Amino acid sequence: MIAVLPIAIGIMAGIGLYASAYHLLVWLRQQPRNPTNIIFAFLILTVTGQILADGITRMSSTLSLAVFSFKIGISLAALTVIVLIWFIAFYTRVKPRRFLVGLTAITSVVAVVNLALPFSVVYTEISALSFGSFPWGEQFAVFVGTPSPWQIVNIAIFLVLFGYAFYASRQQYLRGEHKQALALAAGITFVIGGTIFDFLIDFGLISSFISLFQYSFFGLVVIMSFNLADEVVQAGTVKKQLVESEARLAGILDIAGEAVISTDESQRIILFNKQAEETFGYTANQVIGQPLDLLLPERFQAIHRDHIAAFASAQEITRDMGDRPELYGLRQNGQEFNIEASISKLSVDGQNYYTVVLRDISRRKQTELELAQYREHLEDVVEERTLELSHAVEELQTLNQISRMVATVTDLPAALNLVCKIITQQLQSGATAIRVLNDNKEKLTVLARYTDNPAAEIGGEVVYPWQAASPMAQKLSQGRTMAMDQEEARNILSTLYPQLNNVLITAMMIVPLRIRGDLIGLMSITRAEEQTSFTDGNQAVAEAMAGYVAGAIENTRLVERMQESAVAEERNRLAQDLHDSVTQTMFSIASIAETLPKVWEQDQETGRQGLESLQYMTQGALAEMRMLLLELRPTALLEKSLGELLRQLSTAVGSRSEVLITTTIVGDHPFPDEVQINLYRIAQEALSNVTKHSVSTQAKLGLYCTPSQVTLQITDNGRGFDPQQKRDGGRFGLAIMNERAREIGADFLLESLPGQGTEVTVVWDTSQEERQRMKDE
Numbered sequence: 001m002i003a004v005l006p007i008a009i010g011i012m013a014g015i016g017l018y019a020s021a022y023h024l025l026v027w028l029r030q031q032p033r034n035p036t037n038i039i040f041a042f043l044i045l046t047v048t049g050q051i052l053a054d055g056i057t058r059m060s061s062t063l064s065l066a067v068f069s070f071k072i073g074i075s076l077a078a079l080t081v082i083v084l085i086w087f088i089a090f091y092t093r094v095k096p097r098r099f100l101v102g103l104t105a106i107t108s109v110v111a112v113v114n115l116a117l118p119f120s121v122v123y124t125e126i127s128a129l130s131f132g133s134f135p136w137g138e139q140f141a142v143f144v145g146t147p148s149p150w151q152i153v154n155i156a157i158f159l160v161l162f163g164y165a166f167y168a169s170r171q172q173y174l175r176g177e178h179k180q181a182l183a184l185a186a187g188i189t190f191v192i193g194g195t196i197f198d199f200l201i202d203f204g205l206i207s208s209f210i211s212l213f214q215y216s217f218f219g220l221v222v223i224m225s226f227n228l229a230d231e232v233v234q235a236g237t238v239k240k241q242l243v244e245s246e247a248r249l250a251g252i253l254d255i256a257g258e259a260v261i262s263t264d265e266s267q268r269i270i271l272f273n274k275q276a277e278e279t280f281g282y283t284a285n286q287v288i289g290q291p292l293d294l295l296l297p298e299r300f301q302a303i304h305r306d307h308i309a310a311f312a313s314a315q316e317i318t319r320d321m322g323d324r325p326e327l328y329g330l331r332q333n334g335q336e337f338n339i340e341a342s343i344s345k346l347s348v349d350g351q352n353y354y355t356v357v358l359r360d361i362s363r364r365k366q367t368e369l370e371l372a373q374y375r376e377h378l379e380d381v382v383e384e385r386t387l388e389l390s391h392a393v394e395e396l397q398t399l400n401q402i403s404r405m406v407a408t409v410t411d412l413p414a415a416l417n418l419v420c421k422i423i424t425q426q427l428q429s430g431a432t433a434i435r436v437l438n439d440n441k442e443k444l445t446v447l448a449r450y451t452d453n454p455a456a457e458i459g460g461e462v463v464y465p466w467q468a469a470s471p472m473a474q475k476l477s478q479g480r481t482m483a484m485d486q487e488e489a490r491n492i493l494s495t496l497y498p499q500l501n502n503v504l505i506t507a508m509m510i511v512p513l514r515i516r517g518d519l520i521g522l523m524s525i526t527r528a529e530e531q532t533s534f535t536d537g538n539q540a541v542a543e544a545m546a547g548y549v550a551g552a553i554e555n556t557r558l559v560e561r562m563q564e565s566a567v568a569e570e571r572n573r574l575a576q577d578l579h580d581s582v583t584q585t586m587f588s589i590a591s592i593a594e595t596l597p598k599v600w601e602q603d604q605e606t607g608r609q610g611l612e613s614l615q616y617m618t619q620g621a622l623a624e625m626r627m628l629l630l631e632l633r634p635t636a637l638l639e640k641s642l643g644e645l646l647r648q649l650s651t652a653v654g655s656r657s658e659v660l661i662t663t664t665i666v667g668d669h670p671f672p673d674e675v676q677i678n679l680y681r682i683a684q685e686a687l688s689n690v691t692k693h694s695v696s697t698q699a700k701l702g703l704y705c706t707p708s709q710v711t712l713q714i715t716d717n718g719r720g721f722d723p724q725q726k727r728d729g730g731r732f733g734l735a736i737m738n739e740r741a742r743e744i745g746a747d748f749l750l751e752s753l754p755g756q757g758t759e760v761t762v763v764w765d766t767s768q769e770e771r772q773r774m775k776d777e
Helices: 004-029 035-059 063-092 097-116 150-174 178-202 213-254 274-280 298-312 362-407 412-426 471-477 486-496 536-602 604-632 634-638 642-655 673-694 723-729 732-743 768-776
Strands: 123-133 139-147 259-263 269-272 318-320 328-330 336-348 351-360 431-437 443-451 463-465 482-485 505-515 518-528 660-666 698-705 709-716 747-752 758-765
Touching: 004 035, 004 213, 035 063, 035 139, 035 213, 063 097, 063 123, 063 139, 063 150, 063 178, 063 213, 097 150, 150 178, 178 213, 213 274, 259 274, 274 328, 298 336, 298 351, 336 362, 412 431, 412 443, 412 518, 412 536, 443 518, 471 482, 471 505, 471 518, 482 486, 486 505, 505 536, 518 536, 536 604, 634 673, 642 660, 642 673, 642 698, 673 698, 673 709, 673 732, 673 758, 723 747, 732 747, 732 758
Parallel strands: 660 698
Antiparallel strands: 123 139, 259 269, 259 351, 318 336, 328 336, 336 351, 431 443, 431 518, 443 463, 482 505, 505 518, 698 709, 709 758, 747 758
16 A cells, blocks of 8 residues: 555655745845745745644654644744744735734744643643544544643634734735735635634534645645746846846936936945946946945045935935035045035835935036135125215215305305314314415415314414415415325424424315415315325315315305495485485475465465475375385385285375376285285386386276285376387386286286277286185284
8 A cells, every 4th residue: 555645745845845945046046135035935944844744743653753743733833823924024015013023922932832731732631642544545643632722822813813914915905916915815715724624623613534724824835936936937027127227227327417326225336327437436346336435525424324314214205415515525536526416215125225316516616616706806896886985975965065055155154164064074084174365365364163183273263374475375376285194294384383383283185265266265174193194085075175165255255245236236226216206306395385485475376286286295205205115124015005005106106207196995905925015016117117118197006806816907098019019129127027926826917009008917816725814814
């Protein structure tokens, strides 16, 4: 009779050993190596060991040998469960580490306890061996014993294992690895069936001499072997394609314009393109397999490793390394250089691979440095020019301030004292003084002065000697500014003023004040103690200011002369008016008064007419005197109403002419000062034209006031004229009246025809505010 059982067990053991060796060799040849294959090789060995132990147990003829081999088989089964746990974890890449470690620990405890117990964790007691036979007559041994409570722990371990296996295969399936997930699920299902069958036998629920537990694991091994073998074939194809792809990629990378360096998880270089060779000075053969630290300065190596560790755990797969302050590379010759880089990572079978793309930016950094230096130089230049412009603007503002001041000067000494202060502060000097020559140009007198430093003063407010024949006086007369340093200033001062022995002058500038080439005075500017000499810019500013000062002095003198001339002219005019009007009238009154008594004695009627003429002439003379008083005191025009002023005007004008003037005033009321003065002057000019040019006998003067409008009207019955021809001829009086009307916003109307007299009308419309004011008054 042929012993089939040993042959079958030997065949299965041989298959197992072959499969284990195959997967071990696959693992050894892998780059990078995949832990799944080496774990699966150990799984095959443990399953094979279980089958051999079960075969020995079945073929034992003694109880002791059978119990010993059975206990070894149970421990190998526990080891198989442990290896299966980790195989599933790496195969599906579902690795709950705490769960895996815990389940491994519990199963390890069961394996140790199994060896310690006398009859394993399956039986509490084994009383005997029972023998059965296969259909072909070959016998096998079966235990007769009592099941152990440890079976409950075994059942729990297997339930947890099967639950984890199906959960992991489901996660794998959801990731799209359908074939791999289904193969694992089928193998686990096979193990579940054999395990349940054996548990039912152990608990006496079914009667069978056949045990399927070990062989169900063998079924798992067979299924997964075929699946992994297929993956190995596919991996070979993929590897071939990968080699071809890598060759193409290497060709592409070699023509890339940037350095490309790839490293494995341990930061050893696995790729180094042509541009990287040119950048660092190494060949690819020299650096492949070397640590990346070879290309980094020593002070940056630890920092780089920390960044890589942080990047490995980050969610992002690419990162620009430009957020670091400075990046440096290290050439083969030891030279450091600036780089700009980005890094990316790729995870393959749980391992990270890193690729750095970098470029040498040392030239750009050098250019940036040069540009920064040039920019800094430009900023210095701009700052310098800005400061100069600021000083120029300040000088212009000072000149503008002085020009406005002297243009509107009313008190020349006070204005020039302020000018001296401005000059002293603008030129940062100690003192400034303005002196003027007298009419015979023999003496200089202080007109204005200002000092910030008493040590810089060279005299008080007294008359200074002026040697017109001295070289200094001749230069100043020619308009030449004299700027002197400390020694020159002290020499000149000691010559001119021997009494000034302790003057601390360090710099002095004397600027001539000239009008139309004629010297009228001097402006002296002095500095004392630590202050420096005057610059050309200071001299230019001082000369410009001197021009304004000279102009102000000359303008003031001209205004004084004009005022004196105006006063003399006004006196002459008043004297002429007195002679033409009041004097002649008074002479006539005196003549009539002298002859009137004799006429009265001879003819009382004629005497009465003389008295009336005397009365009329006396009233006219009084009106003339009042008019002259108004001219002497213009503010009197605002002390009376416009109607009263117009009556006085018509009386005065009528008294010294043969024109009969009729005056009409309707609604007289107060007016704004400007309106009242301008309306009065228009009436005065119009009546003057009537008496001088119209050759009329009668004239009318009317003022008509309503709440919304004021009308001034002057008419005569004189010879008239053509207004267009007269305007073309430029009659000055008409232009003045028209201008006065425009100043108060009134309309000026002129109507005249030759032989038909003249009418002048001025219409002024009152504003709403003015109406309310006049109403209130």
